[in-house]
Amino acid sequence: MVSPRPSEQSTSAHERVYRALRTRIMHGDIAPGQALTLRGIGREFGVSMTPARESVRRLVAEGALFLSSSGRVSTPELSNERIEELAALRALLEVELASRALPRAHMALIDRLQSINMGVAEAVSKRDAVGYIRSNLEFHRTLYLRAQAPAMLAMAETVWLQLGPTMRALYGRLRRTEPPRNHKLIIAALKAGDEPGLRLAVRSDVTQGLRMLAG
Amino acid sequence: MVSPRPSEQSTSAHERVYRALRTRIMHGDIAPGQALTLRGIGREFGVSMTPARESVRRLVAEGALFLSSSGRVSTPELSNERIEELAALRALLEVELASRALPRAHMALIDRLQSINMGVAEAVSKRDAVGYIRSNLEFHRTLYLRAQAPAMLAMAETVWLQLGPTMRALYGRLRRTEPPRNHKLIIAALKAGDEPGLRLAVRSDVTQGLRMLAG
């Protein structure tokens, strides 16, 4: 062990590696199809192959990484059918999460969402794909946390994870500079307590971006 | 790319251990709160700690096992809120899966479902909890396979996995000897091509058993 970082010893090595890789994949830092090696991961994080392997296994189990028949790992290259299916899953789960969050959404939350949404708009105007994905997911997660449904939120995050590399490739080639219209619809529906409107807005927001790749 | 799933014979050690533990947990062979040790698992399957650890990590990532702060692993003891949430997830996912399977459900599938359903009824009459859970899940999986939605099915199976030990504890104390009424409703709706009826029947079947524990 090189430097255990005495202050942060509470998190195990494999947890640290797992978290780092996970956010990297979810935010689209890694392109689809890019290969990873256990020794390379270990070298980068200053650990041996053991924690690297456990992190990779965990990410493979969550669908964030693809394990070839020979054991090589890479980020997945999703087929169009798979992308459509994951988009449908997002719609299914996130509409429910938003609906459950609605009765608990007070002004403080809406203010917070509006603040995050400014970050989204800024990333869009800068053509910053990773920044866009990160702040967009933060917007959704902040809303869904109010649903008090941790298992459901975990499933939604697993879907985000699987879509991460693909979203990066998608939004990277995207030309639009328009601010997020559906996010404003979501906020408006939250303010009005309009549940059907909220469900529709979330469904549109989740499906719009991904549909144009698969279509 | 989705792995085509041929009859994979070259199963690595950790894969074999993982599969065995997974079905055990999903079928309710292990009681909630039961502790497991890496060396014990390794001893049982004739492998070292390494594959045992990877299997356990993977199952923890899927929510099938609970990892205490000190690293000890055990099957989870679910709170009532968590059980209700997982039941809601089952309803959400499985209603959608059944709906997608409906247009593809031909006579051969319905015959197969009826055959499986006889096994369910037999397990119920014998008070065989594990047999009931296994054949019940086989009924649902057989139907959902027709939906051609592997990611969605995988998520549903993950929920089954999380509920496995609890379902065992639930059905173990259940007194009913009635054959599965909702399964017959599902089959009837499939025959009639009645989508609303199918959605309702699946939702009832999924929620009925679990609601009486949490309620």
Added chain:
DNA sequence: CATTCATCCATGTGATCACAAACACAGCCT
């Protein structure tokens, strides 16, 4: 010049080891 084959290196897998933390149990002190 293209194709094929052999060799070498990189990579994943599983076993083993050293170590630290947690648990269990016994003995001790009050």
Added chain:
DNA sequence: AGGCTGTGTTTGTGATCACATGGATGAATG
């Protein structure tokens, strides 16, 4: 007698090693 403490054992963690396999590179041949 009851709570506390110290010790021995169990357990998880991470590193290292030996081995088999797969992919890549380069040479030899048609």
